[in-house]
Amino acid sequence: MRPDPDFSDIIVGYRRIALAIAIGVMGVVLVRFVVFFGFAGPEVVQALPAGSLLVGMVLLAILAFGHRWMSRRLTVLARVWSEARASANRDALTGVFTRAYFLEKLSADVFHNSERPVGYLQLDMDNLKQLNDSAGHAAGDAALVHLSRVIQSVIPGAVVGRLGGDEFGIMIPGHDNKPALRRLGEELLRQLERPVPIGGRPVRVSASIGVALSPQDATDPAELISMADLALYKAKKGGRRAVVAFDPDMLGDERQRRFIERELRAALMMNELELHYQPIFAADMTIRSYEALVRWRHTVRGMISPAQFIPIAEESDLIEKLGDWVLRRVCADLPVLGMPVAVNVSPAQLRDSEFASRFEAVLAQTGTRPDLLIVEITETVPLDAGKIELATLAALRARGVRIAIDDFGAGHASLQYLRGFAFDIIKIDRSYVANLGANRIDAMIIAAICDIARSLPVDVVAEGVETEEQLRQLRLAGCTGFQGFLLGRPQPLQKHRAAAAA
Numbered sequence: 001m002r003p004d005p006d007f008s009d010i011i012v013g014y015r016r017i018a019l020a021i022a023i024g025v026m027g028v029v030l031v032r033f034v035v036f037f038g039f040a041g042p043e044v045v046q047a048l049p050a051g052s053l054l055v056g057m058v059l060l061a062i063l064a065f066g067h068r069w070m071s072r073r074l075t076v077l078a079r080v081w082s083e084a085r086a087s088a089n090r091d092a093l094t095g096v097f098t099r100a101y102f103l104e105k106l107s108a109d110v111f112h113n114s115e116r117p118v119g120y121l122q123l124d125m126d127n128l129k130q131l132n133d134s135a136g137h138a139a140g141d142a143a144l145v146h147l148s149r150v151i152q153s154v155i156p157g158a159v160v161g162r163l164g165g166d167e168f169g170i171m172i173p174g175h176d177n178k179p180a181l182r183r184l185g186e187e188l189l190r191q192l193e194r195p196v197p198i199g200g201r202p203v204r205v206s207a208s209i210g211v212a213l214s215p216q217d218a219t220d221p222a223e224l225i226s227m228a229d230l231a232l233y234k235a236k237k238g239g240r241r242a243v244v245a246f247d248p249d250m251l252g253d254e255r256q257r258r259f260i261e262r263e264l265r266a267a268l269m270m271n272e273l274e275l276h277y278q279p280i281f282a283a284d285m286t287i288r289s290y291e292a293l294v295r296w297r298h299t300v301r302g303m304i305s306p307a308q309f310i311p312i313a314e315e316s317d318l319i320e321k322l323g324d325w326v327l328r329r330v331c332a333d334l335p336v337l338g339m340p341v342a343v344n345v346s347p348a349q350l351r352d353s354e355f356a357s358r359f360e361a362v363l364a365q366t367g368t369r370p371d372l373l374i375v376e377i378t379e380t381v382p383l384d385a386g387k388i389e390l391a392t393l394a395a396l397r398a399r400g401v402r403i404a405i406d407d408f409g410a411g412h413a414s415l416q417y418l419r420g421f422a423f424d425i426i427k428i429d430r431s432y433v434a435n436l437g438a439n440r441i442d443a444m445i446i447a448a449i450c451d452i453a454r455s456l457p458v459d460v461v462a463e464g465v466e467t468e469e470q471l472r473q474l475r476l477a478g479c480t481g482f483q484g485f486l487l488g489r490p491q492p493l494q495k496h497r498a499a500a501a502a
Helices: 007-036 042-088 099-109 128-135 137-154 178-192 221-237 249-269 306-314 318-337 355-366 380-384 387-398 414-418 430-434 440-455 468-477 493-501
Strands: 118-125 159-162 167-173 196-198 201-203 207-214 243-245 273-282 287-298 302-304 341-344 373-378 402-408 425-428 459-462
Touching: 099 118, 099 159, 099 167, 099 221, 118 137, 118 178, 118 221, 128 137, 128 201, 137 159, 137 167, 137 178, 137 196, 178 207, 178 243, 207 221, 221 243, 221 249, 249 287, 249 306, 249 318, 273 318, 287 306, 287 318, 306 318, 318 341, 318 355, 318 493, 355 387, 373 387, 387 402, 425 430, 425 440, 430 440, 440 459, 440 468
Parallel strands: 207 243, 287 341, 341 373, 373 402, 402 425, 425 459
Antiparallel strands: 118 167, 118 207, 159 167, 196 201, 273 287, 287 302
16 A cells, blocks of 8 residues: 655655756766866767757756656655544544534635635524433434534535534535525525434434525625624524525624623613512412513603514523513512512523522622522423523422413413423413403413313413403403403502502
8 A cells, every 4th residue: 555645755756856957957067067178079069059959858857857856756645644634633422523624625715806606504403402401411412423424425526514513514515596595505404304213212403503605695704704694693582493594684683682692781881770569469469579671761762662672682691680680679679569579580690500599698798588589481491491590490489489380371382381380370472361351262271271280289360451341350360360451561660669658
């Protein structure tokens, strides 16, 4: 087998070529020296031009041979070195390129003034954390390996890199058709939907994909990744398991997000947020508790909906600061309200292992009894919760804080939460209450939830009560609590004080 060439082999060959040229040159010089001093006869002088021409041709032949030999050697060496370097820069688990090497390859193809098109897909695997928590990290690793293999089989000519734990970059040099690129991503998702045995059970791997093109969308590798990441964010926000191509309008959305994040940070520092409290009534129509709802009255843009700023806070470190502000404000307002208060806690807060200890520290600092607080979590939290989230909820409940499942029925696996997940209150989603009079099935579902709640036993609060007929049917169904505009709208604390004084 032919050994791989190295630099020492090339240097030895270069020396030999240089020696041959030097000998030829020395021969020519020697002949010229002999002729110059008259040591050669007439026949030598006559043969000199032909001899010089012959020597020159030999030298040219040596140079041509040397150039060709050197080029071949260097080409082979460069290829061998590149293959060795690429092999050394493979991700140990998935076999695709490492982040650093992939970004280097991307930078080589995407640069300013480059006219060569490059298609780029940013892929993020959905729900890897849940798979790790439910089936173990070995199952999560197997899913990542399967994902990388599917990428390479669907897009065999692509350069693939693992950018993070569950994030991959896919570069397709020479690709300039964004609709075709999106269809390629959709085919990739279809292949991933086929169940594969992982951890002893069939698993469907899913992902979200953002698509961008160079130079159409960006002429800088970092900017190209940023554009694809914006599209990926939109795919995740739209429910995941989707392919979204970058559109320039997304830049406006990104500027809006950055503006809100910057202004919200300032509002928290300046204490410019408000809490409005909506009453929750018991079966005898007396107030049993309140729900704290954060409001942001911007000095220039007016009232900004929580639906606009809370998701942005969850994507940054602001959710921790916002949650801390809400809790401290509630603890300060509790003596005036004189009733338990429910605070909404996002999944991002529960994922913080220090959340329960910080929560308890605020209660201790403000002298607040834990039984006066109710933590409301969205219905999706128990389904997606891992060990940290469940431990956080268990720690809060052990201290006497009650747990309520908000928007119950809005998700896809509501009955799973009634098995083995410890909570104290079910809040029926307003969509069932709104259709109560017109939809017989919704009425049956509410009655069934109330029957199950009585056997657990937990309280059932109906949200979105807006008519007397809804209230009557909800009471007949067995609901123990009621909340809605019919009974009381969210109001700032000053109005509650005024109402109490009246």
